[in-house]
Amino acid sequence: MSQSPVVVPAFPIDLTGRVAVVTGASRRQGIGAAICRALAAQGANILFTHWQAYDHAQPHGADEDGPAALEGELRAMGVRAVGLEIDLSLPDSPVRVLDITTERLGPPTILVNNAAYSTRDGYEALDAATLDAHYAVNVRAMTLLSVLFARRYSGEPGGRIINLSSGQSVGPMPHELAYVATKGAVEAFTRTLAAEVAAKNITVNAIDPGATDTGWMTEDLKTTIMRDTGRGRLGRPEDAARLAVVSSQKAGARKTGSARRSSRW
Numbered sequence: 001m002s003q004s005p006v007v008v009p010a011f012p013i014d015l016t017g018r019v020a021v022v023t024g025a026s027r028r029q030g031i032g033a034a035i036c037r038a039l040a041a042q043g044a045n046i047l048f049t050h051w052q053a054y055d056h057a058q059p060h061g062a063d064e065d066g067p068a069a070l071e072g073e074l075r076a077m078g079v080r081a082v083g084l085e086i087d088l089s090l091p092d093s094p095v096r097v098l099d100i101t102t103e104r105l106g107p108p109t110i111l112v113n114n115a116a117y118s119t120r121d122g123y124e125a126l127d128a129a130t131l132d133a134h135y136a137v138n139v140r141a142m143t144l145l146s147v148l149f150a151r152r153y154s155g156e157p158g159g160r161i162i163n164l165s166s167g168q169s170v171g172p173m174p175h176e177l178a179y180v181a182t183k184g185a186v187e188a189f190t191r192t193l194a195a196e197v198a199a200k201n202i203t204v205n206a207i208d209p210g211a212t213d214t215g216w217m218t219e220d221l222k223t224t225i226m227r228d229t230g231r232g233r234l235g236r237p238e239d240a241a242r243l244a245v246v247s248s249q250k251a252g253a254r255k256t257g258s259a260r261r262s263s264r265w
Helices: 031-041 052-056 066-076 093-104 128-152 177-200 219-229 237-248
Strands: 019-022 045-050 081-085 110-113 159-164 202-208 259-261
Touching: 019 031, 019 093, 031 045, 031 066, 031 110, 031 237, 045 066, 045 093, 066 081, 081 093, 093 128, 110 128, 128 159, 128 177, 128 202, 159 177, 159 237, 177 202, 202 237
Parallel strands: 019 045, 019 110, 045 081, 110 159, 159 202, 202 259
Antiparallel strands: none
C-alpha cells in the first residue's frame, strides 16, 4: 500500500508532547489513520484503537497489516505510538482505553472519538439487535470515553474532545436508520457536554467529514455523490484530519460546542 499523505496545516500548530487517543484507526486509508498522522506530524504522542473483527464483516474487508504499519509509521515520525486492539462495544472498554493510555504514554489531553459501527438496514429490516449494536459503539462508547476523559482531566488549558459525526442534520441517509439514529446523537451530546466541561478548560467539538472516499465506495456511488452534491471531488480523509488538528490546538479555546463541516472548509 502506498504511503498516505500527511496533513500540513496552513499555519504552525505545536502539539509536542501532548497525548492523543484516537479510536477507530484500523485501516490505513481511513479517517482515523489520517487523524493519527496529522496529530503526530505536529508532535503529539498517539494511542489509537482498532478492531479488525468488525472490518472482516464489512464489504471492504480488513487491512490486515494496517494497525502494525500505522504504529510503525507514527513512530518513524518521531513520536511515541501505541496501537490497541479492543472491542469498544464492551461496557468496560472506555476505562481500559484511558487506563492503558495513561500507563503507556501519560494522561491524555486530546480525545478523538472516530470509531463507528455501521450496517445497512432500512425500515423493513431494522431490529433491536441491529440498533443495540450501533448504540454500543456510536453512543455508549463515545459518551463514556468523553465523560471519563473529562473526569480525569487535570484542568490545565488545552483539554480537547473531538467527536466525528456524519451530518445527519444536513440530509437523509436512506437504509441506514440505526446508524443515523445513533450518530445523530453525537452533535447533540457535543453541544451539552461542551457547556458542562468548559470550566475544566476542555473544549468539545464535532467534525462532520461529509462523503469521504476511504476505499469503500463503488465507482457508481462516487459518481452519484459528486453529481448530487455538485462538488468537484469527494472528501478525503486528510480533510477531516486537518479539522481535527485545528480543533486540537491550544489557541482554539474559544471554539466549543460546534459542528465543523469538512465539506465547507
